[in-house]
Amino acid sequence: MIDISVTPADTTVSDYDGMFLYKKDTLQYISHEEGRIRPVYDSGIAVRYAWDYFEKDHLGNTRIALGMQTDTSVYAATMETAKGAYENAIFADIDKSDSGCKCRKKWRKGGM
Structure with missing residues (x-):
């Protein structure tokens, strides 16, 4: 993806390897049948993982994402x-x- 709203243009490379999505060689999430698993990167702390579950309607469209990571x-x-x-x-x-x-x-x- 190329973002032309900034100068110079910013290019983001996304790589898909099965259930894994990487952006700029960094794992973004792992897809699974009921949602995804996201790594949480904090400096000086080991990588933790947050689980997101997707609630879907009768047509299979995601209506809400339920997560374990809190943001107040x-x-x-x-x-x-x-x-x-x-x-x-x-x-x-x-x-x-x-x-x-x-x-x-x-x-x-x-x-x-």
């Missing part, structure tokens, strides 16, 4: 003026999306 990060778009710079950094086009929104304008003026 919360990304909230509060639209509060004080948090505007942070929210603009983590959400794409938030300035464009609130242009017609009266709520952020009221918050900026101290209303609501």
Whole structure:
């Protein structure tokens, strides 16, 4: 895959070897009948593995991935003026999306 959104263009090579997927010679996951097994790389710690199970509908389409790896990060778009710079950094086009929104304008003026 070639990503042309950055300069210079970034090329990513993916290799499939049966159930194994490697990107840039690094194991990304191992597929199995009910989901996948992902290696978790942390510097200074031995490689651990996270199991993801895929729940499928009656047509075989994956509807949800259940995993054992926890992530407690919360990304909230509060639209509060004080948090505007942070929210603009983590959400794409938030300035464009609130242009017609009266709520952020009221918050900026101290209303609501």
